[in-house]
Amino acid sequence: AQRVTQPEKLLSVFKGAPVELKCNYSYSGSPELFWYVQYSRQRLQLLLRHISRESIKGFTADLNKGETSFHLKKPFAQEEDSAMYYCALVASGGSYIPTFGRGTSLIVHP
Amino acid sequence: GAGVSQSPRYKVAKRGQDVALRCDPISGHVSLFWYQQALGQGPEFLTYFQNEAQLDKSGLPSDRFFAERPEGSVSTLKIQRTQQEDSAVYLCASSPQVGSGRAFFGQGTRLTVV
Numbered sequence: 001a002q003r004v005t006q007p008e009k010l011l012s013v014f015k016g017a018p019v020e021l022k023c024n025y026s027y028s029g030s031p032e033l034f035w036y037v038q039y040s041r042q043r044l045q046l047l048l049r050h051i052s053r054e055s056i057k058g059f060t061a062d063l064n065k066g067e068t069s070f071h072l073k074k075p076f077a078q079e080e081d082s083a084m085y086y087c088a089l090v091a092s093g094g095s096y097i098p099t100f101g102r103g104t105s106l107i108v109h110p
Numbered sequence: 111g112a113g114v115s116q117s118p119r120y121k122v123a124k125r126g127q128d129v130a131l132r133c134d135p136i137s138g139h140v141s142l143f144w145y146q147q148a149l150g151q152g153p154e155f156l157t158y159f160q161n162e163a164q165l166d167k168s169g170l171p172s173d174r175f176f177a178e179r180p181e182g183s184v185s186t187l188k189i190q191r192t193q194q195e196d197s198a199v200y201l202c203a204s205s206p207q208v209g210s211g212r213a214f215f216g217q218g219t220r221l222t223v224v
Binding site: 046 | 113141143145153154165166209211212213217218
């Protein structure tokens with residue numbers, strides 16, 4: 001069975017500070033990892049996925065198989081980044097059902 | 111429609127009442143997922159459909175929960191004899207193809223059992 005752990009329930013930073021939202025996973029096979037974001041009063045939406053190796057809204061995430069981590073990073077936080085962030089794992093070759101972490105609330109102060 | 115649509119957005123049920131939650135996925139999406147999200151928690155998997163086939167219902171918490179997608183498009187999650195612990199946001203998501211891993215979410219139905 002797969003599991004996603006987001007150790008921080010809340011992360012509070014000032015505008016312009018670097019941000020790192022932690023995500024660790026457990027899965028014996030080859031996973032696909034995703035970050036989803038939920039802004040206030042909006043639906044959950046995909047932010048980025050590791051296979052795309054892209055930067056979205058200045059955020060990046062690198063899959064580290066040795067540490068089983070997929071931390072989300074941004075060098076300079078903006079107030080509009082304030083949201084709930086969820087890390088998710090899909091077991092490739094399995095049922096392709098996304099498994100989510102409990103989420104981290106990011107608050108960026110002016 | 112442009113996205114996944116869920117109705118109703120809010121539902122208040124008296125304990126013991128039956129409820130039905132509807133999900134309209136994006137047209138043509140093969141995969142459909144239901145999740146339950148309690149306050150302060152992440153989405154917890156309930157059940158998964160591929161077209162009209164319910165391939166996984168391992169997350170349904172009890173036999174009071176039932177889901178269907180008879181024609182491979184609209185899905186309904188039914189909860190019988192609701193209990194207070196059923197209070198949560200119920201999320202529906204769809205995905206264009208099997209194995210894409212990417213899910214498009216609806217806005218959810220907030221169920222409150224009183």
